[in-house]
Amino acid sequence: MNVKRLILIFGVSVFGFGCSSATKKPPLEHWNIFDSKPFAQPQSIKEGRTQVVFIRDKEGLSGPAANIFIEGHYFTSLLPGAYKAVQLCSHPTRINAAYTNSELNYMNARKQNSLQTLTEGTTQYYRLMNGSGQNVQIQALTESQAQAFLPNLKEEVNTVSRVKEVQECAKPVYVQVPVKTMLKKYTLEASTLFSFAKSGPNDITAKGRKEIAAIAAEIARDQEAISHIAVIGYTDPVGSENSNQQLSQRRAETVRMLLVQDGVVKKNILVEGRGEQELIVSDCEQKYAKDKAAREQCDLPNRRVEIITYGMKAE
Template sequence: MRVTKLVGILGLSVLGVGCASTGPMSSNEKWHNFDSTNTVALEELTAEQSMVVFIRKPEAVKGSAVNIFVGGEYLTSLQEGGYKVIPLCAAPTNLTAAFTDINLNYPSVREQNNTFDLSQSRIHYFSVTQVENGQPILKALTAQQAKLAMKNTREQVNTLPRVEKNRGCSKVIYQQVHTSQPVIEKYTLAASALFVYSKFGSADVLQKGRDEIAAIANEIKKDETQIGHIAVIGYTDPMGSDAFNQQLSLKRAETVRALMVSHGLSKQKILVEGRGEQDLVVQDCESRFATNKEARNECNEPNRRVEIVTHGLQVQ
């Protein structure tokens, strides 16, 4: 299934193509900074993608070019009056920004926790703003705010992104795991012991979670000949959008599978599934603690989990 999206930016000024020198590095070396078009182009998105637009308004942020990172990968260096458009997977995604600076610790910048929910079938706009410590941050905008922010801007085209524009996106899986094989054992891991809050990558797994997964993997290996398959199923609490929760639960399950494989289990034997906010352990947290976010968050703790279920060989 393919979904066509048109991002129309009304009222933009038609600006010419600009060039800028590289300053003290070379007075002769120049690069092509901007595309001359004044609208964001028509894009075809898959059902698993969203359109994302990064904007740096003229004179909004003082400083050098602003580097934009998507999931730790370099996308572009925005100059004043520049914007960048890219289709990304509709999933929880880490987006960070930093001024160009040879002395900056870029690995640290890329690892900052700035996760945004890029829901499916939507266009997401982000504006570069400056904070007190002097470094830029990304602020989500509404479509109306983006329309105003993009006045007198042009698309930035002077750098080569490392973000794959047409990378494959994980599909939300509802029923990959079948239950026709008898359950041998079920292990339930609390998400708070596994991951940094709202994160899902292998670098975000806490040491306690790593130890638990290692112990489970070693226990499973003892009876591996009796196991038909292993199901790793991720769950979230009901806070946030359905799309965010489904993708977050799936990605966490995929990370747990990768760690189990690193401990010697066969990847082919491990199925993953993201169930999001389905099958809640505690269902009334919202009604019980509607005005108390901290208590509601604590109440939802059992819902945020990853289950590892071992199934026996097929019954004949």
């Protein structure tokens, strides 16, 4: 066999191997990288910042890794049984999450309007929860609620964050010395706003629409004095915590939509569902364990949507 023929045979063999390899799908990515240290509060929280802790326990969210975005920047990917903490500038911050998915439009996922108000010098906890369809919900937790999960979680350390944790936080400068203050709080009974167990715009009662329209007109008159508006949904403790949180979120979003339709500027409205947190009446079950009608009447103040206006006033 001459040299030229040998080279030709070798080249064809390599080409055939390359074609065969190219038709195989790459292996799925498998990673499971955690730090062994348990969660611990930092010795200090930097001036102008809030420590934010993201929690993914094994019951709250099913599915693949969940990517967390902060102001559109990738922060981390959480697997079940993981947490991740970061110190962020203390101002309303856009935080959202989405499953790892090759078909996901990450540009849209990063732009989701999910503002969280961060309080300077505090630690705030957020739990990843199953949402509707493929959505991942971010649920605020109290410290006591978070501590029920954190001892069983490990820190996720598998990826590199794109969030600038050490950046300087801008400080507002005013002509006078103003403070952010609550201007007014409107409380709407959910039973007046919505049909039973409903949450969409088509489920709003005629009385509920009138109440929202009147509030929107009042807010529109005072728009220049208002820095932002919070719309917060609440439920009673009946049912699962997850379903109550989702119901309260959907109701708050519906109320925001109607406020915008009635002339309130959308970008100034923050929406949050708190489910069965912050109950106004907490002993209805104990008082009326055998009287469902009385128990539902007792729980009525807990089923509500609050509209809170905030502004800056000089002291």
